Amino acid sequence: MERTLAIIKPDAVKKRVIGKIIQRIEDEGFEILAMKMLHLTKEEAKQFYYVHKDKPFYESLTDFMSSGRIVVLLLERENAIKHWREVMGATDPAQAKPGTLRRLYGFSVERNAVHGSDSPQTAEWEIQFFFK
Ligand code: IDP
Ligand code: MG
DSSP, rough: EEEEEEEOOOHHHHHHHHHHHHHHHHHHOEEEEEEEEEEEOHHHHHHTGGGGTTTHHHHHHHHHHHHOEEEEEEEEETTTHHHHHHHHSSSSTTTSTTTTTHHOOOOSSSSEEEOOOHHHHHHHHHHHOOOO
């Protein structure tokens, strides 16, 4: 069993698709171990996305991620990290495969509906960030 961190981003919350995304999470065989809704401050968003601090989209991304409520979920499943990233689809919704969450609900490469950890080390850090 493996754990990963998922986030339903502000665009998806505003779009009222929290329920659809959580249904998909359960249909994909994930156990939801913890879940909460919160509104990140700009400072918290900058900490969470610290690895991207030198990217040109860092300011805009952290503005977006602190622009409204998010839902954070601690998920468990076999192969959870890789499987959740498959269910999310490519970062850019336009490149994501049909049926993936980003293709279904994403709006742009920035406003792409969901987040998922990308490695066991990142997952551990991200889970601690929200659920310590
Ligand atoms: P990931 O979420 O698929 O792992 P990352 O490269 O880790 O993608 O980027 C983190 C987040 O930053 C993305 O989910 C997206 O919201 C945003 N992002 C990534 N690339 C761009 C870009 O080129 N322009 C604007 N925002 C971006
Ligand atoms: Mg990433």
